[in-house]
Amino acid sequence: MSSNQLNDQHYSSDIKTLLEFINRLGSSVHGFSHEIDSKISRIKALSESGQVEIEQLKPLFSSVGLVLQKEKQRIEQTVSQAHHHAFQATQGLLDCEQLSSAEKEQVRALKHRIDAPLLSYTELLPLLSEIISLLQRRVTEPVAQSHADAAHINQLQYEVSNILATVDFRGHPSTSLQALKQRLLTPLDLVQLLESCMQALRLVLQGVNDERQSAQQFLLSLSDALDSVGKALSKAMHYHEQGADAQSELSKKLESQLHALSGAVQSATNLQDLKQQVHAHVTSIGTTLTHKFKLEQAERQRLHAQLLSMQSRLEDVESEALMYKRKLSEQKFKNLQDSLTRLPNRAAFEERLQLEYQRWQSYAAPLCIAVADIDNFKVINDTYGHTAGDKTLQVIANMLKKSLRETDFVCRYGGEEFVIIFPQTTLDVALELLEKARHRVKSIPFKFKQANISITISAGVSSFNTKDSPSRVFERADRALYQAKDAGRDRVCQL
């Protein structure tokens, strides 16, 4: 082989290697830029034609070089921007309060890696995708997951339960109500809470509707009964008028018969004639009297029957009214508010205690009950009168409510006795709150009949311990109250 031939062979093999290299480069950068893609495909087309001269390739190479240079700058700029954004995103994530500590640790590690200088595109991409997935998790996770919102939802849930405990659902099929109350004792997210609120609203509306319907039914039956009594009365009046007409006709007849008898007596000329005339007239008078008597009797019977029917109808109305009255007073009782002090009453306390007991069983947060009683209240009543006593009750009830927290439940249990439930409260805190209330009651400047009086209260408090029932804790608090009274009043004792 001549040296020329050998050179040609080398030359074409070099071009082949070069073209192969360009092909491989082309496929590895394919998609980065249209311009590069189109130039490389032209080089590829030329190489596939088999007649490539290096002179033909030169301008293509230099233009590819220029485009690559431009691309390099663009990529560097993009990488630097991505780097900046990635850094900012990690900082933002670290500032996010909702992030768990494990997640924060992950972000810190990411930030550390991003902080490294001169990261390449390929190094930066997986870091970016990690940041994006963290951000995505934050965005797509339910809002309720944030601590602040969870606390807010908890509070709302608590309030919905309390509302349900204060509404009277008597007579309502209670399975759905019980299920709802139970549901509200478990942790809920925002959507579930909204559903529960809707359900509570439906139950309350249904209760109101039932109540309205039953009241309406009562009013309808009352008006029905009054209507039938009215009809019976007018019928009786009508009969009475008819009877009175017949009676007056008979009286007229009797009068004319007596008149005729007197005429006959006067015109009679002999005894025989007189006897006959008198007999005939007396017979017809007797018939008229019998008729009159029968008429009177029939009317009396009819009147009696009418009266009996009216009486039974009235008795029906009376018993219905009584039943409704009882229901209304029950309603008032179940209204759950004491009318004198406007505090919740004993029924409200029972409901609330049940609810707090269930919560205590579910969450085991501390729970206390206190019983407070006005000292020597009888003396106030006896010395200054019942009205002064009532006023005292109102003022002290107000002060108790004001001295305790919004979340504490204070009710008038009866007479001059108040019961307080302290949810999520330890015995120490409950004691502290009761002491504060006791001091504030003591400092109320009562003035009766020009006399300045200070009134005190005593209280007993106890907290729920394992296996305690509400009645056991209440009993202990009550015993503690007696200890306070025995020890000289104006104090708080615990048991």
Ligand SMILES: Nc1nc2c(ncn2[C@@H]2O[C@H](COP(=O)(O)OP(=O)(O)OP(=O)(O)O)[C@@H](O)[C@H]2O)c(=O)[nH]1
């Ligand atoms: N004015 C008024 N008095 C009431 C009411 N309810 C209960 N009382 C009175 O409260 C008094 C309670 O008297 P006691 O049970 O002897 O107790 P106390 O005098 O407070 O004595 P201690 O409890 O031992 O300190 C009685 O006189 C009741 O008539 C009410 O609604 N209004």
